[in-house]
Amino acid sequence: MEDLGNVLAERGLTVANHPQKGRSLRTTKDFNPGDVILSQEPYVCAPKNSNAEWRCDGCFASTNLKKCSGCQVVWYCGSSCQKLEWKLHRLECGALAKLEKDKRKSVTPSIRLMIKLFLRKKLQTDKIIPTTATDNYSLVEVLVSHMKEIDEKQLVLYAQMANLVSWILQLSDVNIKEIAENFSKLACNAHTICDSELRPLGTGVYPVISIINHSCLPNAILIFEGRSAVVRAIQPIPKGDEVTITYIETAASTVTRQKALKEQYFFVCTCPRCIKVGQRDDIEESAILEGYRCRDERCNGFLLRDSDDKGFICQQCGILRSKEEVKKISTEVKAISDKLPKSASSVSILFSLFLMTNVSQFSPFYLSSNSNHIPTAKHKDSLSVVLVQLYSSRLLHRDQKRLNPYLNLDNQEIISVYKMIERLQRNLFHPFSVSLIQTREQLIKLLMEAEDWREALYYCGLTIPVYLKVYPKFHPLPGLQYYTSGKLEWLLGDTNDAVQSLSNAVDILRITHGTNTPFMKELIMKLEEARAEAAYNLSSTNE
Numbered sequence: 198m199e200d201l202g203n204v205l206a207e208r209g210l211t212v213a214n215h216p217q218k219g220r221s222l223r224t225t226k227d228f229n230p231g232d233v234i235l236s237q238e239p240y241v242c243a244p245k246n247s248n249a250e251w252r253c254d255g256c257f258a259s260t261n262l263k264k265c266s267g268c269q270v271v272w273y274c275g276s277s278c279q280k281l282e283w284k285l286h287r288l289e290c291g292a293l294a295k296l297e298k299d300k301r302k303s304v305t306p307s308i309r310l311m312i313k314l315f316l317r318k319k320l321q322t323d324k325i326i327p328t329t330a331t332d333n334y335s336l337v338e339v340l341v342s343h344m345k346e347i348d349e350k351q352l353v354l355y356a357q358m359a360n361l362v363s364w365i366l367q368l369s370d371v372n373i374k375e376i377a378e379n380f381s382k383l384a385c386n387a388h389t390i391c392d393s394e395l396r397p398l399g400t401g402v403y404p405v406i407s408i409i410n411h412s413c414l415p416n417a418i419l420i421f422e423g424r425s426a427v428v429r430a431i432q433p434i435p436k437g438d439e440v441t442i443t444y445i446e447t448a449a450s451t452v453t454r455q456k457a458l459k460e461q462y463f464f465v466c467t468c469p470r471c472i473k474v475g476q477r478d479d480i481e482e483s484a485i486l487e488g489y490r491c492r493d494e495r496c497n498g499f500l501l502r503d504s505d506d507k508g509f510i511c512q513q514c515g516i517l518r519s520k521e522e523v524k525k526i527s528t529e530v531k532a533i534s535d536k537l538p539k540s541a542s543s544v545s546i547l548f549s550l551f552l553m554t555n556v557s558q559f560s561p562f563y564l565s566s567n568s569n570h571i572p573t574a575k576h577k578d579s580l581s582v583v584l585v586q587l588y589s590s591r592l593l594h595r596d597q598k599r600l601n602p603y604l605n606l607d608n609q610e611i612i613s614v615y616k617m618i619e620r621l622q623r624n625l626f627h628p629f630s631v632s633l634i635q636t637r638e639q640l641i642k643l644l645m646e647a648e649d650w651r652e653a654l655y656y657c658g659l660t661i662p663v664y665l666k667v668y669p670k671f672h673p674l675p676g677l678q679y680y681t682s683g684k685l686e687w688l689l690g691d692t693n694d695a696v697q698s699l700s701n702a703v704d705i706l707r708i709t710h711g712t713n714t715p716f717m718k719e720l721i722m723k724l725e726e727a728r729a730e731a732a733y734n735l736s737s738t739n740e
């Protein structure tokens with residue numbers, strides 16, 4: 198078998214050891230923005246299936262699905278995906294089919310991922326599936342697990358989950374300790390597989406990509422093309438530099454980012470953004486992302502707590518905002534938000550989802566999409582919860598209906614409630630605050646569902662300057678937001694604006710997404726069509 202080092206060397210890469218970070222991926226040649234640094238197929242992956250949503254196990258498509266007649270758990274979009282997965286699924290299918298029907302629901306994506314990991318290792322050991330330098334279990338064995346750092350509660354949870362895997366597999370060679378450790382590995386190494394618009398589709402293990410360390414100011418980005426993981430440079434990366442991606446949502450204060458990294462990945466980040474903690478520009482950035490706005494509507498200054506603890510002082514014009522006023526509006530926002538049905542109040546997929554790349558995103562907004570991730574005890578996705586969730590969600594819905602008059606709101610009413618929240622937050626938070634973007638993203642989503650294109654465009658227009666400020670130049674979120682804006686403008690007949698927005702989208706997304714995927718081809722085609730229409734409109738006006 199070819200050595201991983203040789204494969205990486207051919208790509209201009211090498212693995213180096215870093216005293217604080219462990220393994221790190223370094224370049225042995227220069228990379229430019231948009232260059233593919235590395236790509237990898239998953240060692241194993243599982244779609245984010247739930248009671249409400251199913252995807253093909255092969256390609257994650259959500260249409261034309263048929264359930265596997267053997268296990269009644271796994272779905273395929275057609276025979277080619279079924280054949281592709283068959284060697285592994287044949288073993289999994291046998292195990293799942295033996296489960297009682299109601300127990301099959303306890304086979305969450307995390308449990309399936311682990312079952313597949315065990316079976317793939319077995320098939321490669323038995324030489325039924327070939328191994329390559331980038332596709333073999335020894336790459337999983339060397340992933341960091343942080344077993345010594347995780348707390349007792351978490352260990353117990355992983356042990357319970359490993360027992361469930363063992364109970365499902367019913368094989369004599371199952372090593373429960375190894376499986377428990379693998380759950381811990383997945384928590385800091387697996388990745389959320391997203392589509393081109395960053396909607397989560399599933400979870401996968403990509404052991405070579407997992408060598409890449411985190412930075413809050415990364416020089417590369419991880420995007421998925423189908424289920425292949427592709428890492429592209431988003432900045433020039435000179436020969437000898439470390440390749441970094443982000444594991445978390447970077448539009449957050451240093452304290453918030455550091456907390457998320459410590460909790461999920463067990464390290465203190467010392468990236469160029471984090472080492473500025475406590476310095477003037479870090480304080481300003483944090484106060485903008487998570488702080489309040491000036492009482493003077495025309496002022497965009499950021500606020501800091503005053504030394505007498507009476508409230509918050511605008512650093513631009515010196516006006517004080519009292520604690521009482523801030524508290525009053527916050528309480529109002531919370532009271533309204535708490536009454537929204539859960540699904541409606543969950544954060545926008547676009548915003549939430551993106552980042553991570555790594556599985557752990559149980560984080561603030563990501564919303565996420567979490568159900569699919571490897572459970573940690575901190576997040577109520579424990580095994581017991583998984584087992585009772587179906588029943589309890591029905592009860593919860595019934596109780597919520599009785600207690601919560603907002604639960605039966607239709608889309609229009611939910612939109613009105615969100616507009617109320619947005620107005621209050623506009624008065625409370627800095628115009629570039631993360632909370633405000635989340636609410637506006639939710640409004641865009643709801644307004645698009647309601648086909649209110651003009652209003653959706655209005656809120657989209659409010660988010661773009663914020664994305665441009667809070668994210669690096671080549672980041673998918675501003676690119677995708679320009680795309681949404683361009684589509685809405687075109688739909689509304691604002692063709693010249695659409696051309697501008699779509700070309701801004703292409704300028705960003707060709708770096709982060711490349712130009713060869715169906716998604717990018719469609720975007721580029723839309724831009725050409727919009728340009729042709731704009732030229733036609735101009736010529737008809739001039740006639």
Ligand SMILES: C[S@@+](CC[C@H](N)C(=O)[O-])C[C@H]1O[C@@H](n2cnc3c(N)ncnc32)[C@H](O)[C@@H]1O
Pocket residue numbers: 217218219220221339340341385386407408409410411412461462463464465466467468
């Ligand atoms: C996906 S792995 C990255 C590869 C890892 N360095 C290794 O040796 O396999 C994630 C783990 O790497 C370490 N890590 C990643 N980024 C880091 C950083 N910026 N500083 C310190 N440790 C980091 C942490 O231990 C984290 O849990």
